Amino acid sequence: MANAEESKSRTHDLCAAGIGALAVILLISVPWQVDTSGPDPFYKGPLIFPLIVLCMMIASSLPAFYRLAKPPKGATWHLDGGGIPYKTIVVLCMLIAYLWGMVLIGLEVSSVMFLMGALYYLGQRTPLKLFVLPLVVMGVMYVMFVYFLDIYFPTPLVMDWIGVE
Structure with missing residues (x-):
């Protein structure tokens, strides 16, 4: 605090x-x-x-x-x-990697990975915050976009590379 x-x-x-x-x-x-x-x-x-x-x-x-x-x-x-705000710089680098992750592995997986990584780095290591919170945030985001706004997430490049549709 x-x-x-x-x-x-x-x-x-x-x-x-x-x-x-x-x-x-x-x-x-x-x-x-x-x-x-x-x-x-x-x-x-x-x-x-x-x-x-x-x-x-x-x-x-x-x-x-x-x-x-x-x-x-x-x-x-x-x-x-x-x-120098080192933690802010590291989280900014994680955010830049998150942008690349959205394209490569998809929005869902990269969002959960970014939230888990940032929370772990910032010292929030209880299982509730480290595992449950990112999954709940991603679930809410998915439901909001897909079911309420009727906007589907694009297929990740990795799925295109291996031929999964």
């Missing part, structure tokens, strides 16, 4: 609020950026996915907007000064 010194920094809140503001701008402009002239099921994914992600970004930045408007006592504009 973050210590009291880090949680009182308004700089982090300003950064999160800035990301939220950019997400609002992108959310407003998404309908003009996505080509919806194609047949019905093919434009849904490129239109719905950014809407979901941007709404999640806006919702997660709302506490930062609130803390900027009503700062806690003793809040200052300092950076935490923790040096």
